[in-house]
Amino acid sequence: MTAGPIVVKIGGSTLGSHDTTLKDLVTLQQQGQKVVVVHGGGNVISQWMQRQGIPPRFVDGLRVTDAASLEIVVAVLTGLINKELVSTLHQLGGRAIGISGIDGGMLEARIANPELGLVGEINQVNGDPLQAILEGGFIPMIAPLARHCDDGSENAGSALNINGDTVAGELAHALAAERLIFLTDVEGILDGSNRLISRLDQRRANILFQSGVVRGGMIPKLSACLRALERSPVANIVDGRNPDALLDCLRGVSTGTTIIGTSIIGGG
Numbered sequence: 697m698t699a700g701p702i703v704v705k706i707g708g709s710t711l712g713s714h715d716t717t718l719k720d721l722v723t724l725q726q727q728g729q730k731v732v733v734v735h736g737g738g739n740v741i742s743q744w745m746q747r748q749g750i751p752p753r754f755v756d757g758l759r760v761t762d763a764a765s766l767e768i769v770v771a772v773l774t775g776l777i778n779k780e781l782v783s784t785l786h787q788l789g790g791r792a793i794g795i796s797g798i799d800g801g802m803l804e805a806r807i808a809n810p811e812l813g814l815v816g817e818i819n820q821v822n823g824d825p826l827q828a829i830l831e832g833g834f835i836p837m838i839a840p841l842a843r844h845c846d847d848g849s850e851n852a853g854s855a856l857n858i859n860g861d862t863v864a865g866e867l868a869h870a871l872a873a874e875r876l877i878f879l880t881d882v883e884g885i886l887d888g889s890n891r892l893i894s895r896l897d898q899r900r901a902n903i904l905f906q907s908g909v910v911r912g913g914m915i916p917k918l919s920a921c922l923r924a925l926e927r928s929p930v931a932n933i934v935d936g937r938n939p940d941a942l943l944d945c946l947r948g949v950s951t952g953t954t955i956i957g958t959s960i961i962g963g964g
Contacts, residue, residue: 700872700928701730701830702946705864705920706781706879706936707738717879718781720942721835722790730830732867733792734838736860737777744768757913761813761857769857773839782837793829796839797863798855800825803842805856806849816842816856818863821870838863861913865920869927876924877945878917879936884953885914894951898925898958925957 702724706717724731738759742752745768753760761769774796782794797803802825805816829836840860844851861878868876885893888909896904901922904910910918914933921931932945934952944950 699874700868701732701826701874703732703734703864703868703871703873703876703924704879704942705734705736705860705877707736707860707881715937716939717936717942718784718790719788720940722785722788723943724946725790725835732826732830732836732838732871732873733781734840734860734864734867735773735777735781736840737773738860740777741769741772744772754912755809755812757911757915758812758815758859759857760811761815763814766814766855766857770841770855773841778837778839785835785837790835791833792835792837793832794837794839795825795829796841797858798841798843801843802826802838803858803863803866804845805842805858806845806847807851807856814851814854814856816844816858818842818858818866819845821866823867823870826867826871838867859916861916861920865923868920868924868931872927873924874928875946876921876928876931877942878921878931878933879941880913880917880933881935881937882914883935883951884933885910885918893953896953896955898922898955901925901955921955925955929957931955931957 745752778794782792785792801822804820805818808817826836840858840863842856842858844854844856846852883892905918924931934941934945934950
């Protein structure tokens, strides 16, 4: 059985002047590594919402999305951000195809928490479109949206906003990824004294998750790591603002948080 791809989640906030993530992705592709990329864009979405007079709201790190907000989310994620990333990758010598979770019926979801509005919880992943893109020699660049499942409700078949971290975790799980890597704008997971936790096993990560120490935007990241670790050996949360952060992580010199799956602990 061939190893699964590496799943990388990049946040819009990490893509600055010192960021080398896109160059690192091209390097990995040229080395023959299969990589699936999920991108965020929360900061840009918030900026566009504010321009339209819509104040951004969050619950447990997840964006509350009404109908007017969803129009902005879809336009910004699938249009502006996705195509800029694909264009830049090609400019750097890479090969990428930009899609969303709606395309090819990749992600199906339903509204699980009405308090969040048009935000989906994924209930089905179809990895075939990603496998086809990877086999064609391209990096799939995925905007985190899903299609509402056909459940007879008024939202059946419509687009739903999905947290990008959640999408990365579900794809890593579905593809039995070799590794899940979050490139974010913080050091990694911090303990109650704001000190970096460099290494966790799955059991300690679960305890940390339930203890309330992990807050805000780190909640969906750690949750996604735990989901991925059901089928993947390792997950990383690293500071994507550091040069060569992605390559360093794969070389084993990551400075962030590494979470090891139980199967690896048991096997070693």
